[in-house]
Amino acid sequence: MLFSRPVDRAIAAAPGPQSRPDGRLAMSVAEPASILPLPVPDAGGLPPRGRPKLKKLRLLLIVIPLLGLALVSTVFGMMMAVASDLGSLEDDKRFHNARNSTLVDDRGREIGVLVNNQNLVFVTYSQIAPAMRHAIIAVEDKRFFTNSGVDLRGIGRAFFADVFGGGGTQGGSTITQQFVKNAESQQGNRTIFEKFREAAQAYHLTRKWSKEKILNEYLNTIYFGNGAYGVESAARVYFGRDHLSPDGRECGTPGQPNCASLLRPDEAALLAGMVANPSAFDPQEHWRTAMGRRNLVLKNMLDQGFITRQDYDIGLSQTAPPSIQPPQEQLSVSDPRDPAHRLQLGYFNSWVRQQLVDRYNSQRVFRGGWKVRTTLDLDMQAAAENAVKAYLGNPAGPTASLVAIDNDTGEVRAMVGGPDYSTTPFNLATQGQRQPGSAFKPFVLAAALRKGISPNSLWTSKKKVFDVPGTHGKEKFVVNNFEGNYTGVSTLARALTYSDNSVFADVGFHTGFRRIARTARSMGIRTPVSHNPAITLGGLKQGVTVLDMAHAYETFAKGGDRVEGSLGAPNGGPVGIDEIVDPTGKKIAVNHRRLVRVLPRSLVDTEVPIMGTVVTQGTGTKAQIPGTFIAGKTGTTENYGDAWFVAFTQKYTVAVWVGYPNSTKSMKTDFGGAPVEGGTFPAEIWRAFMVSALSIDQQRDAAARARKGLPPATTTTSTLPAPASTAPSTTSTGASTPSTSGGAGTPTPGGSKTPAPSTTATPAPAAPPAGGGTGNAPPTGGASPGTGGVSPGAGTGADSGAGTP
Numbered sequence: 001m002l003f004s005r006p007v008d009r010a011i012a013a014a015p016g017p018q019s020r021p022d023g024r025l026a027m028s029v030a031e032p033a034s035i036l037p038l039p040v041p042d043a044g045g046l047p048p049r050g051r052p053k054l055k056k057l058r059l060l061l062i063v064i065p066l067l068g069l070a071l072v073s074t075v076f077g078m079m080m081a082v083a084s085d086l087g088s089l090e091d092d093k094r095f096h097n098a099r100n101s102t103l104v105d106d107r108g109r110e111i112g113v114l115v116n117n118q119n120l121v122f123v124t125y126s127q128i129a130p131a132m133r134h135a136i137i138a139v140e141d142k143r144f145f146t147n148s149g150v151d152l153r154g155i156g157r158a159f160f161a162d163v164f165g166g167g168g169t170q171g172g173s174t175i176t177q178q179f180v181k182n183a184e185s186q187q188g189n190r191t192i193f194e195k196f197r198e199a200a201q202a203y204h205l206t207r208k209w210s211k212e213k214i215l216n217e218y219l220n221t222i223y224f225g226n227g228a229y230g231v232e233s234a235a236r237v238y239f240g241r242d243h244l245s246p247d248g249r250e251c252g253t254p255g256q257p258n259c260a261s262l263l264r265p266d267e268a269a270l271l272a273g274m275v276a277n278p279s280a281f282d283p284q285e286h287w288r289t290a291m292g293r294r295n296l297v298l299k300n301m302l303d304q305g306f307i308t309r310q311d312y313d314i315g316l317s318q319t320a321p322p323s324i325q326p327p328q329e330q331l332s333v334s335d336p337r338d339p340a341h342r343l344q345l346g347y348f349n350s351w352v353r354q355q356l357v358d359r360y361n362s363q364r365v366f367r368g369g370w371k372v373r374t375t376l377d378l379d380m381q382a383a384a385e386n387a388v389k390a391y392l393g394n395p396a397g398p399t400a401s402l403v404a405i406d407n408d409t410g411e412v413r414a415m416v417g418g419p420d421y422s423t424t425p426f427n428l429a430t431q432g433q434r435q436p437g438s439a440f441k442p443f444v445l446a447a448a449l450r451k452g453i454s455p456n457s458l459w460t461s462k463k464k465v466f467d468v469p470g471t472h473g474k475e476k477f478v479v480n481n482f483e484g485n486y487t488g489v490s491t492l493a494r495a496l497t498y499s500d501n502s503v504f505a506d507v508g509f510h511t512g513f514r515r516i517a518r519t520a521r522s523m524g525i526r527t528p529v530s531h532n533p534a535i536t537l538g539g540l541k542q543g544v545t546v547l548d549m550a551h552a553y554e555t556f557a558k559g560g561d562r563v564e565g566s567l568g569a570p571n572g573g574p575v576g577i578d579e580i581v582d583p584t585g586k587k588i589a590v591n592h593r594r595l596v597r598v599l600p601r602s603l604v605d606t607e608v609p610i611m612g613t614v615v616t617q618g619t620g621t622k623a624q625i626p627g628t629f630i631a632g633k634t635g636t637t638e639n640y641g642d643a644w645f646v647a648f649t650q651k652y653t654v655a656v657w658v659g660y661p662n663s664t665k666s667m668k669t670d671f672g673g674a675p676v677e678g679g680t681f682p683a684e685i686w687r688a689f690m691v692s693a694l695s696i697d698q699q700r701d702a703a704a705r706a707r708k709g710l711p712p713a714t715t716t717t718s719t720l721p722a723p724a725s726t727a728p729s730t731t732s733t734g735a736s737t738p739s740t741s742g743g744a745g746t747p748t749p750g751g752s753k754t755p756a757p758s759t760t761a762t763p764a765p766a767a768p769p770a771g772g773g774t775g776n777a778p779p780t781g782g783a784s785p786g787t788g789g790v791s792p793g794a795g796t797g798a799d800s801g802a803g804t805p
Helices: 005-013 050-086 129-139 153-164 176-181 192-205 211-221 231-242 264-275 287-303 309-317 348-361 362-367 380-390 437-452 494-497 500-509 513-523 535-539 547-555 601-616 680-709
Strands: 100-103 112-114 332-335 339-345 373-374 399-405 411-418 458-461 463-465 478-480 486-491 561-565 577-581 587-590 591-596 630-637 641-648 652-659 745-747 753-755
Touching: 005 652, 100 153, 100 362, 112 332, 112 348, 129 176, 129 211, 129 287, 129 561, 176 192, 211 231, 231 348, 264 287, 264 309, 287 309, 309 458, 332 380, 339 380, 348 362, 348 373, 348 411, 348 577, 362 561, 380 399, 380 411, 380 437, 380 680, 399 463, 399 680, 411 437, 437 500, 437 513, 437 535, 437 547, 437 601, 437 630, 437 641, 458 494, 463 500, 478 494, 478 500, 478 535, 486 494, 494 500, 494 601, 500 513, 500 535, 547 561, 547 601, 547 630, 547 680, 601 630, 601 641, 630 680, 641 680, 652 680
Parallel strands: 100 373
Antiparallel strands: 100 112, 332 339, 373 577, 399 411, 399 652, 458 486, 463 478, 561 591, 577 587, 630 641, 641 652, 745 753
């Protein structure tokens, strides 16, 4: 065997190799050559085996540091290059003293905070509890106050993961880098280039901003799970109910401290621990995991000297999960007269918020620190909500919406958009488009008067069948009064008083449907108004809102002028914003009233007294207030799906709707076993609110006079401006031939008989009623004449939802 064990020993003792004539080394197998030590070969010999390894090692020892230096230089250069092209966060207006804008009522009382869809509530550095600041540093970036804003280890991991692993980096970022990531919206699949960008921006940001500002902005923008963006929102969601004032008010509400300022170490540790993974550490879904994470943060806080051993032990002893409540805007404040009662302001606040966002950009609105003076009056709002609750307190029953507008300014003083914004945010006042029923008839009357039809013109009251225009008699419009109650012959004025469908359908055909639609739109109805026969009875293809009905009736109260504002709702809508002021006190915008003439004053002076008879003797008698002139109209849709009362005094116009918000469910037995009509709940709610509104005005007037040293004002009857003296023509312009039926009299609301109307009678202005009451009992008599709508099967020309009084 060539290489046996004895050969190994022979190699060490054998003489060196012999040179051959060709210059090669000769080695005898029998006499193996020793390889140690090796002689220096001549020029033609083989190179030694050890020297190249030494040179490679030395080369690596030189090259590796150079490559490392080059890598660091390249990274740093890339950071500088990228940073030079960045839109600097320090110049971003979002972070220039960002603060929430606030809403106040017309008397300066805070009613809400403007927040975006994330319900982000900004707080200052001093409004965040030190425990919260310490907790986030302890778990996310313990060298926050000493580092340069960059985590080189994180950058290294980003580089190798991107080059060798094919994926983005995770973890290792400083608080500053995390803030940049959030601000730049780089949330997913972040490559090495995004990482470089963040690091470069973070590095520069630490030289522009103080650490306190960076930490404050970071805590104001990070996500804490359960819909809570920002530390204040998180404090409210998780611990708002744990920090109540002695009178039961929650932190973060007007007059109370911010919730973030009240956080205890254990609460702060829980929130800080959630930032890394809000889902995995959700205390609602994974309490044990969240508690373990909290305890880790507490331990870090103890080790880093942020809390004492006593704080740590107390924190560990808190083992009950937090009482979580969904994040909400500041949607309610205490009733000024009853602090225990919370007013539902979300409906009004969201209406105003959308107008502000549409008019200005969202960054200015939500971060500008504006003070927006609205038109809402907290006392009036409390009166409106109390009026609704007094009659509709059953959650399973119908609900109501109410809007009150100041006639002089067109400003909304109260808005009830539903029972509870937190559970049903749909605003019935501004978004709910419901059929108006006979509450639409004043627009029909106005169009008829404008065409020249006299209020004393005579019309037959009976079942009628009309050919639908444009169908060549193929489609019929059939009109019935409720339960067959007809007056035989009626003046147009009386037909409004008792809401006679038969007469108004006839008047509509003579007036023209497009003329009626134009009149309603010009007065303030902003939803599309159809042009078919059913609009004469308030049957529209698209409904109307409570807000628009109040706004349109206000035109009657203002003598034919539609009231608008420079800061009003779109398309000539009513006003909800009075003034906007920035943090320095500079006025950004001020509302200016505008009057648009849409009806002749003489026409309004003729119609308003007729509308007054609806309250004094017609379908709206439950709205009577002694000594106060009221003009308005009731409305009830077919099958009692909607009920309205819209009316005005000299000072206010108020619209009330009652119904089921998610359907047109019949209210046939909801008024104490009787049907809900416009003259029942809506009229009673209207009266209850107006009595309170008048009382509020009287108290304020008395207080103002006392401050000026003036004697109390004498009580006077509240009336609208006296109508112009008119003598409507007794000629029946375009009227149907009067029916000779009716005999000695016609039925009245109670079912009794009254003399047939004289053909020369002129409707007189309604005198103030002698009395009246709210009355919550159902009516004892039968239905009023003309209380029906379009009968079932009225033909394809009629829309559903046509009106009753």
